[in-house]
Every structure is written in C-alpha cells, then in structure tokens.
Amino acid sequence: MRLLFLVFILLLFAPFGVSAAPTPIAAPISTAQFADVRPPVVTPQMLRYSRTRVALYFIGTAYSLLALWGVLASGLSARLGRWVRPQRFSFLRLLGYYALLELTLLAIRSPLIFYSGYSLEHAYGLSSQSFGAWLGDVGKSVAVNILTTTPVLWLLFWLMKRSPRRWSLWFWGALIPVIAFGLFASPVVIDPLFNKFTPLPPGPLRAQIQLLAANAGIPGAPILVADKSRQTHEINAYVTGIGTSARIVLWDTTIQRMPPDQILAIVGHEMGHYVLKHLLWGFALTVGGLLLLLPLAQIFLSWLLRRFGPRWQVTGPGDIAATPALLLTVSLFSFLLAPLSNGLSREIEHQADVYGLQVTRNPPAMARAFVSLSEQNLSDPDPPRFVKFWLLDHPALKDRIDFVLGRKSETGRE
Numbered sequence: 183m184r185l186l187f188l189v190f191i192l193l194l195f196a197p198f199g200v201s202a203a204p205t206p207i208a209a210p211i212s213t214a215q216f217a218d219v220r221p222p223v224v225t226p227q228m229l230r231y232s233r234t235r236v237a238l239y240f241i242g243t244a245y246s247l248l249a250l251w252g253v254l255a256s257g258l259s260a261r262l263g264r265w266v267r268p269q270r271f272s273f274l275r276l277l278g279y280y281a282l283l284e285l286t287l288l289a290i291r292s293p294l295i296f297y298s299g300y301s302l303e304h305a306y307g308l309s310s311q312s313f314g315a316w317l318g319d320v321g322k323s324v325a326v327n328i329l330t331t332t333p334v335l336w337l338l339f340w341l342m343k344r345s346p347r348r349w350s351l352w353f354w355g356a357l358i359p360v361i362a363f364g365l366f367a368s369p370v371v372i373d374p375l376f377n378k379f380t381p382l383p384p385g386p387l388r389a390q391i392q393l394l395a396a397n398a399g400i401p402g403a404p405i406l407v408a409d410k411s412r413q414t415h416e417i418n419a420y421v422t423g424i425g426t427s428a429r430i431v432l433w434d435t436t437i438q439r440m441p442p443d444q445i446l447a448i449v450g451h452e453m454g455h456y457v458l459k460h461l462l463w464g465f466a467l468t469v470g471g472l473l474l475l476l477p478l479a480q481i482f483l484s485w486l487l488r489r490f491g492p493r494w495q496v497t498g499p500g501d502i503a504a505t506p507a508l509l510l511t512v513s514l515f516s517f518l519l520a521p522l523s524n525g526l527s528r529e530i531e532h533q534a535d536v537y538g539l540q541v542t543r544n545p546p547a548m549a550r551a552f553v554s555l556s557e558q559n560l561s562d563p564d565p566p567r568f569v570k571f572w573l574l575d576h577p578a579l580k581d582r583i584d585f586v587l588g589r590k591s592e593t594g595r596e
C-alpha cells in the first residue's frame with residue numbers, strides 16, 4: 183500500500199508535459215499593443231450570477247446527498263429493490279431498478295435542476311432555449327446516464343458477489359478499459375445526441391487552425407462547429423476525443439461573438455492540451471487516484487451498510503438496493519476531493535496557456551479572449567480565494583490575463 187501511495191505522489195508531482203517551444207505560426211506582436219488591453223468590466227450582475235453559481239454548487243451537493251440518504255432511510259430503495267429483486271441476478275432487472283431510482287432522484291431534485299439549468303440562465307440572459315427543448319435535453323441526459331451507468335453497476339455487483347473482500351481492486355482493473363472507451367466514444371456517440379456538428383467553412387480562420395493542428399501533430403483532425411447557440415449564449419471551444427475520434431470543436435457562439443485572432447488564441451490553448459498529452463495525464467491520474475480511492479470507498483461503504491443497512495433493509499454491498507449508498511459514497515468522495523482535482527486541473531490549464539501563447543505569439547489577443555470569456559459568460563474574473571481553491575478548474579481569468587501580459591500575478595481580492 184505504501185508503494186502505491188508513492189506511485190500516486192510521483193504522478194501528482196510529475197511535470198504535465200515537457201514543452202519544447204513549439205514552432206510559432208505568426209510573428210511576435212509588439213509589446214506596445216499590450217497597453218491597449220482593458221481589464222474585464224465587473225458588473226454587479228456578473229458578481230451576483232457568479233455567487234449564485236457557487237452557492238448552487240454547495241447547496242446542490244448537500245441536497246443530492248440528503249436525497250440519496252432519504253431514498254435509503256425511507257426504505258424506498260429497499261422497496262424498489264424487492265420489486266425488481268432477481269431470483270437470478272439479471273441485467274434487465276438492474277436496468278429496471280436503476281431507471282426507477284434515477285427517475286425518483288430526478289423528481290426530488292427537479293426544483294434545483296430547473297432553477298440552475300433553466301431559470302437562472304434565462305434570468306441573466308445567458309440562454310433563450312425554449313422550455314420544451316431544455317426539457318428534451320434533460321430527458322436525453324437522464325437516458326444516457328441510465329444506459330451508461332447500468333452496465334458499470336452490473337459489473338460492480340457481479341464483482342462484489344464473486345469477491346466480497348477484494349471487489350474494489352477487481353473493479354479498478356475493470357474500469358481502466360471502460361474509462362478509455364468512454365474518452366474515445368463520447369465525442370462520437372454522446373455529443374451528437376445534444377448538438378449538431380458541422381465542418382468549419384473554408385477561410386482564413388480555418389487555414390490558421392489547420393496550421394495549429396499540424397503543429398500539434400493532428401493535421402487531419404476535423405475542425406467542427408457545434409450549434410450551441412440553441413442552448414446558450416456563452417462562448418467556448420475545446421479539443422476532445424483520442425486517436426481517430428480526436429476533433430477540434432468551436433461553439434457557434436464563439437464564432438459569432440469573437441474576432442478570429444482571439445478564437446485562434448483559444449484554439450492555441452486547446453492544442454496545448456493535445457501536444458502536452460494532458461488527456462493521457464488526466465487518464466493516468468484518474469486511474470492512479472482510483473487505485474487509492476476505491477479501497478477507501480469499499481471500507482466506507484462497508485461501514486455505512488454495517489451501521490445503517492439493517493435500518494434501510496439493505497443486506498450488504500452486493501444488494502442492488504445499496505445502489506444509493508454507492509452513489510452517496512461517490513458524491514461525497516468527489517466533493518471532498520474537488521480542491522485536489524481542481525488544483526491539478528488549474529496547473530494543467532496553465533501549461534496549456536503557456537503553449538497557446540508560444541504558438542500564437544499574440545498575448546493581447548489571448549488576453550482579450552479572456553476578457554470576453556469573463557464578460558460574455560458572466561464569470562467573475564477574480565473570485566474569493568476559497569472559491570478559487572475549491573471550485574475553479576481553470577486559473578482565475580484575472581490571473582490568466584496578468585500572466586499572458588507578463589504582469590505580476592496577484593491572487594485574492596485584497
């Protein structure tokens with residue numbers, strides 16, 4: 183166990199990519215232009231929205247944990263379990279149980295889901311999606327969740343029955359190909375369920391992005407535009423997929439609202455993730471982290487079920503009625519580990535900024551892109567220190583602007 187811990191620590195502190203300076207795609211910009219960049223305008227509306235989002239994260243987590251506890255303590259999970267309890271454990275029965283459980287949880291959480299996903303976005307002018315279309319998207323996410331989680335649960339319960347003492351280690355081994363397949367398949371199978379992806383029309387922007395892609399070693403990767411304007415007015419771009427599913431995606435909102443040099447700066451950052459193999463690092467960290475966390479989760483779950491199982495009418499970890507206890511363990515662990523995983527993510531994102539800057543050589547454009555991200559997405563550029571620590575998976579936009587313009591990076595508000 184001590185050896186495993188060492189391996190994990192080594193992974194944590196390993197550099198996230200050794201960046202030999204990339205071949206720039208443009209001549210450097212004169213530093214005189216740096217002075218033109220104005221900081222983001224922080225409006226009371228932006229601060230209110232950002233703070234509401236932070237509050238919703240904590241309230242939503244607590245509410246979800248309580249909902250799971252309620253489903254167990256009320257005996258509802260046991261009743262659902264009895265209703266579909268197998269004589270012979272079968273996939274279809276598990277699917278039936280999990281679908282009923284998810285729909286129950288959805289009903290309990292519906293006020294928060296509606297407020298956070300629909301009402302708030304409309305109140306702040308960040309979305310004009312119709313209620314019906316929004317509801318359709320929620321329905322699709324629930325269906326995707328049920329269809330992708332059930333096989334994983336099935337595998338887990340099977341392992342629990344086969345190896346009551348060591349299931350967490352077997353499950354860890356089984357998860358590795360599952361996670362890898364998810365990374366490969368989600369951009370081709372899941373994402374098209376929610377948006378239409380069309381190739382970026384030929385033009386100067388496309389040519390420059392192709393130059394960046396060639397630099398990043400993925401010259402043939404498709405450059406796609408997602409019709410995100412159906413759902414949101416926010417702007418974004420990302421690189422996703424592995425191997426043949428690798429693709430560069432721009433939200434159509436970004437193309438409508440950002441000048442080409444800023445889009446290029448954002449795509450440069452995204453290419454950084456590719457060149458520096460961040461997906462691989464993320465995968466390795468996840469797998470390494472799970473190796474430590476799954477045995478801890480097993481211990482916690484066993485304790486939880488020994489202590490409360492009789493009251494919940496749940497016989498043990500292998501009982502499908504224990505599913506909410508499993509979900510509760512996962513939610514609790516991910517909430518407590520958020521500062522660690524977000525800290526690692528911020529480091530990775532910073533490395534991508536460094537690469538993007540080296541390859542596009544246009545610091546003012548990148549800084550202006552960050553100003554736009556802050557203003558258009560109503561994202562507080564300099565949130566309180568606690569929010570940065572617990573919630574931010576990217577460095578605060580103010581810190582990113584200061585970094586690309588070579589200013590001293592300040593943290594905190596004071």
Ligand SMILES: [Zn+2]
Pocket residue numbers: 451452455531534
């Ligand atoms: Zn990034």
